[in-house]
Amino acid sequence: xxxxxxxxxxxxxxxxxxxxxxxxxxxxxxxxxxxxxxxxxxxxxxxxxxxxxxxxxxxxxxxxxxxxxxxxxxxxxxxxxxxxxxxxxxxxxxxxxxxxxxxxxxxxxxxxxxxxxxxxxxxxxxxxxxxxxxxxxxxxxxxxxxxxxxxxxxxxxxxxxxxxxxxxxxxxxxxxxxxxxxxxxxxxxxxxxxxxxxxxxxxxxxxxxxxxxxxxxxxxxxxxxxxxxxxxxxxxxxxxxxxxxxxxxxxxxxxxxxxxxxxxxx
Amino acid sequence: xxxxxxxxxxxxxxxxxxxxxxxxxxxxxxxxxxxxxxxxxxxxxxxxxxxxxxxxxxxxxxxxxxxxxxxxxxxxxxxxxxxxxxxxxxxxxxxxxxxxxxxxxxxxxxxxxxxxxxxxxxxxxxxxxxxxxxxxxxxxxxxxxxxxxxxxxxxxxxxxxxxxxxxxxxxxxxxxxxxxxxxxxxxxxxxxxxxxxxxxxxxxxxxxxxxxxxxxxxxxxxxxxxxxxxxxxxxx
Numbered sequence: 213x214x215x216x217x218x219x220x221x222x223x224x225x226x227x228x229x230x231x232x233x234x235x236x237x238x239x240x241x242x243x244x245x246x247x248x249x250x251x252x253x254x255x256x257x258x259x260x261x262x263x264x265x266x267x268x269x270x271x272x273x274x275x276x277x278x279x280x281x282x283x284x285x286x287x288x289x290x291x292x293x294x295x296x297x298x299x300x301x302x303x304x305x306x307x308x309x310x311x312x313x314x315x316x317x318x319x320x321x322x323x324x325x326x327x328x329x330x331x332x333x334x335x336x337x338x339x340x341x342x343x344x345x346x347x348x349x350x351x352x353x354x355x356x357x358x359x360x361x362x363x364x365x366x367x368x369x370x371x372x373x374x375x376x377x378x379x380x381x382x383x384x385x386x387x388x389x390x391x392x393x394x395x396x397x398x399x400x401x402x403x404x405x406x407x408x409x410x411x412x413x414x415x416x417x418x419x420x421x422x423x424x425x426x427x428x429x430x431x432x433x434x435x436x437x438x439x440x441x442x443x444x445x446x447x448x449x450x451x452x453x454x455x456x457x458x459x460x461x462x463x464x465x466x467x468x469x470x471x472x473x474x475x476x477x478x
Numbered sequence: 479x480x481x482x483x484x485x486x487x488x489x490x491x492x493x494x495x496x497x498x499x500x501x502x503x504x505x506x507x508x509x510x511x512x513x514x515x516x517x518x519x520x521x522x523x524x525x526x527x528x529x530x531x532x533x534x535x536x537x538x539x540x541x542x543x544x545x546x547x548x549x550x551x552x553x554x555x556x557x558x559x560x561x562x563x564x565x566x567x568x569x570x571x572x573x574x575x576x577x578x579x580x581x582x583x584x585x586x587x588x589x590x591x592x593x594x595x596x597x598x599x600x601x602x603x604x605x606x607x608x609x610x611x612x613x614x615x616x617x618x619x620x621x622x623x624x625x626x627x628x629x630x631x632x633x634x635x636x637x638x639x640x641x642x643x644x645x646x647x648x649x650x651x652x653x654x655x656x657x658x659x660x661x662x663x664x665x666x667x668x669x670x671x672x673x674x675x676x677x678x679x680x681x682x683x684x685x686x687x688x689x690x691x692x693x694x695x696x697x698x699x700x701x702x703x704x705x706x707x708x709x710x711x712x713x714x
Contacts, residue, residue, distance in 0.1 A: 214494075217501040224505030231508065251544070253573065254509040255585070256502075258643040262495065282495055282518055282532055283641055285502030288509055291585055291644075294573070298545050394599070394610065395576045397546045411578035425609050454507050457676055461501045464683050468497065471694045472490075477701055 216260075216286065217465045223287030224458035227254050230290040231451040238439045239448075246333035246405045247437035248295050249444075255291040259283045297396045300332075300438035302430055308365050309336045309344065312435040315427025317390030318407065320416065321350035328353060330391055330416065332435055333405040348404045356386045369428040371421040390426050391416035482700050490693045492518060493686045500682050503674045511539070511571030511645040512672035517682070536636055539570075539673040541665060547610050548574045548582070551668040556630040556657035557647065559591035560584050564642070566591065568631070568654065570670055571645035582618075586644055592618070592626030599625060614663040628664060630657050 234252040241247040261281045302312040311334030313319070318330035329350065336344045336352060342359060344352040358365060362375040371388035393399060398412025409416055422428040499515040506512040516533035541551050550572030552558070557568035567588075574590055577583040580600025582590045589596040597618065599610075611619050616628030631654035633639055639647040 214498075217494075217498040220498065220501040220505050224501075224507070227505065227508065252508075253585070254506070255571070255644045256506055256509050256512060256641070259641045282530060283515075284495060284498045285506070285515070285641065285643075287502060288505040292573075294544070294546070296545060395548060397548065398575055412575055414576060450508075453676070454504075457504050457507070457680070458501075460680065460683065461497075461504055464687050465497060465501070467687055468494070468690050471690050475694055475697050477698060 215465075216284065218462060220285065220287040221458045221461035221465070223257065223289065224461070225455055227252075227288045227290050228451050228455040228458065232448065232455075234293055235444055235448050235451060238444050239441070241437055242439045242441060244405065244437050245335055246300070246331060246435050247439065248297050248300075248332070249437070249439045250293045250295055252290055253292045253294055254288050257286045257289055259285050294397060295399070295401060296438065298438045300435045302433040303436050304432060305434050306432055307335075308367075308431060309338065310334060310432055310434050311336060311367065311388070312430045312433035313390060313421070313427040314430050316396075316425060317392050317419075317421065317427045318416075319346070320353045320389065320391045320418065321346050321406075322353045323350050327408075328416070329402060329406040329408050330399070331405050331407065334429075335434055348406065350406070352388065354386060354389060356388065358385065367429060367431040369422055369430065371429050388421065388429055389418045390421050390429070391418050392426060393417070483697055486693045486696045486700075490690060493690050493693070497683065497686050500679050500686065503679050504676070506672055507674045507676060509645065509672050510573055510669050511569060512674065513537075513539075513570070514672070514674045514679075531637070534637075534639070535673060537673050538670070540671040541668045542671055543668055545667050547612065547666050548576070549667055549669045550574060550612060550628070551665045551670040552630065552662050553665055554657075554662035556632050556662045557654075558584075559629045559631055559654065560588040560646065561591055561596060562586070562588045562642075562646065564648070565652070566654070567642060567646040567648045568633070568639070569644075569646045572664075573669055591629045593629055594626055597626045597628075612664060612666040614665070615659050616664040630662055630664070631655055632657050 231252045234250050238249045262284050263281055302314060313332060313334065318332055319334055320328055320330055323329055331346060333347065335347045338358050339345045342357050344356040346352065356373050358375060361377040363378050364376050365373060367373050367388065373385040373388060374382050375385050376382050393416060394414035395412060398410050399407040400410050402408055419426045496517055503514045514535045516535055519531050519533060541553065552570060557570055558572055559566050560569055573585050574582050576599055577587065580598050582597040584590060599620065616630055618625045618628065633649040633654055634651065638649045638651060642648050
């Protein structure tokens with residue numbers, strides 16, 4: 213017996229293993245600020261055309277030049293992992309530099325090497341020079357500088373940053389902008405909650421928070437990960453069962469091979 | 479007598495091909511837009527010859543929300559058309575994205591066809607305040623501007639379709655007819671899951687396995703009666 217069915221089942225088991233790997237990464241990042249969950253995608257492998265003789269064929273053992281072909285599939289392959297950019301819950305932290313985006317968009321931050329990357333993780337800090345930096349040390353762009361005499365900072369939902377100094381005067385420090393993408397699914401995840409633009413995602417479209425299509429900035433909130441534990445558990449159960457089903461195929465085929473071995477007595 | 483063995487063997491050959499199809503269905507339980515393969519059946523064709531047919535089940539798969547606007551699912555009849563290196567192919571896998579040069583493409587990079595040919599966003603892509611929306615009839619808009627309408631078509635006869643892998647289908651005759659708008663709706667932000675039902679596949683697997691064992695018993699029985707035949711002719 214050809215081992216095609218065995219290989220098909222093995223490809224199915226491999227696919228489910230990849231699936232579990234993606235799910236476990238989601239689970240591990242359940243509490244990562246601004247994390248967006250991934251979903252593994254699968255697609256069929258090639259099909260083979262297999263000739264088949266009719267049951268009533270008179271010439272046993274010979275493959276007739278029959279027009280009867282069957283298409284038999286050869287399994288499955290993991291094709292991609294897709295980020296799901298669903299809004300995560302905004303949780304209150306009370307910290308004045310914690311920003312959450314409600315709606316679409318990313319904060320634009322500049323890496324030390326000068327390149328721009330994008331993040332939904334708005335846990336900003338003030339560095340030694342008074343500049344707002346992300347938790348991974350990237351500068352918020354456009355830059356916001358906080359002077360030393362600042363007592364409190366207010367950030368409106370449309371991104372205007374204003375500071376109150378120790379004399380009680382209020383002045384505007386700058387505007388925070390958010391970046392949107394035509395196709396956020398095409399962004400490249402760099403790790404560390406950062407995303408880079410790719411030709412697939414399109415270039416970043418910067419805009420005022422709250423304007424058409426852009427999300428608003430919420431001061432004192434952080435966006436929690438959008439991983440839903442129940443969903444992940446369900447996906448995990450489904451993946452485990454699918455893995456078992458594929459292993460049943462292996463068992464069945466093995467049993468059929470035993471049958472073949474016993475066709476001829478001694 | 480010997481003919482009996484061959485008939486049984488032929489049946490076993492079918493079982494083998496069927497288990498391969500079942501294995502493929504199970505492996506593709508999570509493949510987007512996958513349509514399950516049914517049993518192979520032998521039928522009499524119009525000129526009275528037997529012919530083997532493959533029955534594929536095109537029933538609707540579950541629709542799952544992904545919240546990505548370029549994930550499209552068809553509810554109802556019809557397929558998306560994609561332009562592959564081998565010509566136009568049909569697919570129910572609507573996981574699309576935008577390519578480097580602004581075309582709407584599938585996950586393999588094949589361009590998706592609209593009523594005016596390949597769909598290109600590059601002219602209208604970089605404007606602020608604009609969002610891609612795709613309505614139920616397949617009309618693609620950026621902001622208020624209509625880009626194109628997705629081409630949803632079907633072959634004249636569903637049984638003519640052949641799979642080419644990656645959830646694509648091609649028809650030997652090569653002509654596809656547009657599906658009437660009443661018979662489908664395009665859902666943006668959804669994908670269609672595979673329509674494989676694991677219970678049915680398990681059931682088939684058990685049956686194929688038992689058929690196979692039974693066939694083996696028949697072969698053994700014929701074999702031992704051939705032994706008896708030798709004894710009939712023995713000179714005492």
